[in-house]
Amino acid sequence: MQTLNSTVPFKSQNSMPRLNLLEETRFEKLPxxxxxxxxxxxxxxxxxxxxxxxxxxxxxxxxxxxxxxxxxxxxxxxxxxxxxxxxxxxxxxxxxxxxxxxxxxxxxxxxxxxxxxxxxxxxxxxxxxxxxxxxxxxxxxxxxxxxxxxxxxxxxxxxxxxxxxxxxxxxxxxxxxxxxxxxxxxxxxxxxxxxxxxxxxxxxxxxxxxxxxxxxxxxxxxxxxxxxxxxxxxxxxxxxxxxxxxxxxxxxxxxxxxxxxxxxxxxxxxxxxxxxxxxNTPWLVKDCVWDEQLTKKAVIWLSEKLGKPILKLTDEDYNTHGMAQLATEFGPAYNINIDIFNKIQHTITGWPGGKPNADDTQRPERAEPAQKRVIIFSPHPDDDVISMGGTFIRLVDQGHDVHVAYQTSGNTAVWDDDVLRYMEFAIDFNKSIGSDTSRLRQIYDDMRGFIEEKQPNQVDTQEILNVKGFIRKSEAYAGARYAGLEDENIHFMALPFYETGKRKKNSVTDKDIELTMDLLQRVKPQQVFAAGDFADPHGTHIVCFKIVVEALQRLRQTEEWANDCWLWMYRGAWHEFETHEIEMAVPLSPQEVIRKREAIFKHQSQKDRPVFPGDDAREFWVRAEERNRETAENYHKLGLADYEAMEAFVRYNF
Incomplete structure (x- = not known):
């Protein structure tokens, strides 16, 4: 994954020749x-x-x-x-x-x-x-x-x-x-x-x-x-x-x-x-150190800009779009094109857990062990199936020991009407089996009275928060079971930082990290997936991701297995990786797209109109399908095979 080189403040760059600085920032109209x-x-x-x-x-x-x-x-x-x-x-x-x-x-x-x-x-x-x-x-x-x-x-x-x-x-x-x-x-x-x-x-x-x-x-x-x-x-x-x-x-x-x-x-x-x-495109303003990642980014950029497959790019294309230095140092262009085309081709795999008994030198994941222990960390109770539902299902189908860990209850993202609806169901069910419903009826009446007088952003009562958490928990069970998991492989963490009932969450403490370390030590996974979708407007994704990283960092100091555990980041609920960033692309067939959609549908409280939709007016399943299709189309435009959809991943480098 490419990261920006850190720079010292503009006013302090005295060591940089003034001419070079002006050339590098020539598109910038202010300091x-x-x-x-x-x-x-x-x-x-x-x-x-x-x-x-x-x-x-x-x-x-x-x-x-x-x-x-x-x-x-x-x-x-x-x-x-x-x-x-x-x-x-x-x-x-x-x-x-x-x-x-x-x-x-x-x-x-x-x-x-x-x-x-x-x-x-x-x-x-x-x-x-x-x-x-x-x-x-x-x-x-x-x-x-x-x-x-x-x-x-x-x-x-x-x-x-x-x-x-x-x-x-x-x-x-x-x-x-x-x-x-x-x-x-x-x-x-x-x-x-x-x-x-x-x-x-x-x-x-x-x-x-x-x-x-x-x-x-x-x-x-x-x-x-x-x-x-x-x-x-x-x-x-x-x-x-x-x-x-x-x-x-x-x-x-x-x-x-x-x-x-x-x-x-x-x-x-x-x-x-x-x-x-x-x-973003430094080759347009300065000479570059053309490492593998920058070369890949530049070639993909040129292909997209010109609307030409990578293998059809020419030396003239390079020379007239700021990439003459690359062509001069590593050309001719066709050699660069083949190299980058092959690297992108090698990110595509139908075996996200690694292909058994296969040469894995050009594959994103290791072939061994053939059956891996896997944990999918899901910040909210639906991020797993929204962002990587197809890969989730394929990992299970291919025989890996897959676990899913729901890091938070998501109990602030349920409509109040749903709480009353579920309580009414509970009252009717208990009545149907002859149980006393007086206590349930009293709780229901209190909830209804509270909701009718509730002010914007007022913290719910604990009973309401509990019901909202139960709703999301039952949906998460349904989605994970649909993906093929047994109940013992479904984990609800309820990390303490989140459980405030408020919009503003608590700071992360050692308790959040220790709970994550405990699950990791029990499973000892060779492969971990975590949400790297930091465009999440609630900020929950990045907090949950940092907890997973810190937990693995600590374990890597004492646990041998942790140093062999690969961490893959997924996106999709709010944003998607750029094509040049992708290190593993898992293609989905039309049937797998439908299976993923059905898994997302299990989260009924988030369907149609979620409480916190963000900027994107589309339903989550629509966002997921269209982003996955767009990823596949981007690969196809570069000259690769035309898949129905693709889920994308980037490996975290410790």
Missing amino acids: VSVFPDQHIASVSVAKRIADLIRDKQNKGQQAVLGLATGATPVGVYAELVRMHREEGLSFRNVITFNLDEYYPMQPDAAQSYVTFMNENLFDHIDIEKANVHVPDGTLPKEEIHAYCLNYERQIEEVGGLDLQILGIGRTGHIGFNEPGSAPNSGTRLVTLDDLTRRDAARDFGGKENVPTKAITMGIGTIFKAREIILMAWSQKKAPIIKKAVEGEMSSEVPATYLQLSNSVEFVLDDDAASELTRF
Whole structure:
């Protein structure tokens, strides 16, 4: 799996010849700093804020900060709090103005930005409360215009913003300046884009509960700051970052207006920067070290760009599309084409557990042992069949000792109506066999009363959570049994980090890792599958994946079998691997596609309309089939066989 090379911040690349740097970043229309991960980036930004505060303190001046909310700046605020507690950083001379607030919004609401700022920063530092400004979401609408003018006036009266922190929405909004915003806009009431509201839906218990409007600083207000830092983390933000950094200025992507500023810097982690030209297609901007993975990526890119099978690419194609260096060093082109074609061909296997008594030197998996012990880790109770149901069924059919481990109960993702329906069934069933139903009826009445009065994102009672967990557990049993497993090979882990009943989960502890280690030690698998689908909007997949990796890392220090255990990552529920990343592609026949669909159908509570569908309006089984078909079509366009569908995997490198 290819990972981006970590780079030092843009302003610190003094060792790089200036000419080379300019050539490498020539598509970028503003300064960009890229860090290995968001934690390192957040610490760097926090240090710059602290340096500004201390510099102002030494001069007897106030530091005026424009602050943002959302997941992006949380790490920055956590580091500032740490510096206050451990290094004595004082905020007595700091004045803050927040970018925005939902409207209408009570300041004590869980979703308000007043609550967010208090929980993540203000309640933990020594800032004067009179120096904190967050737009007021409680005003009568007729007072908002005057209030917004006064908000601007307050900023000007303290000398303007020294530093403005920004995130970026997937619409390209900064603050809540949605597509269509003018570059000279001021603080005002705005209507939120539908995508912005969908992104906030989980915080509000559904999009229908997200306010349609917000008060936001304007782009013109932001531009007046003496320094602007826009931060972005994760692959999810990569497409909009590319547009903002390399695209033409347009009101359709308000962040592109930052290209006009001489005082702006984008601070990104590797994932958010991954679609920038210098990382995604580096051969277009610089000479490259052509290792196997980069060569594979470039040849596939060229084939897709020209719509030609790999074996039909020519030296001229290479030379006219930035790949002359590759053709010169390793050509002629046809030799490169054959090599890459063969490597892609070798990723295809109908034997995901390895083919017995076969030469495995060119196969993704080992031939021996012929029958492997396998654990499929499923973050939610349906990820196994949605993302790798065909491979799951084939592993069982081919005689491997397959286990499935459901890492969480998924008990927050069931409709309340389903709870009442299942309780009604339980009451009727007990009545039919002559059992006393008075206690069940009382619990049912309490549940119904609670649900009728339930507020958005209110935590369910324990009885309701239990029923939701039972629903998903019964569906997981049905799906795994359909795939061919016996009950003793079906494991429900209920990892403690998840079992809060809340949208916000607990931090991972040793208990989560120890439970995973215990299962691994009992099975001693030669092969493990885990969800590497980090586009999951809930964040559960990446948390569960890290738990599996940490458990295996610890076991590898003491257990010999663990060093022979291969970990394969799967995707499909939310995203799919790029063709050049795939290391094992398992083709599915039309009949196997139908069997996979039937396994997914066992998860009835997630069918038709799941509680948390994310951006993709398609049902999970439709997403899975269309993504699997698209993977097969991508292989076919490269000149390989035309399969009905393919499930894709990447091996994790410890």
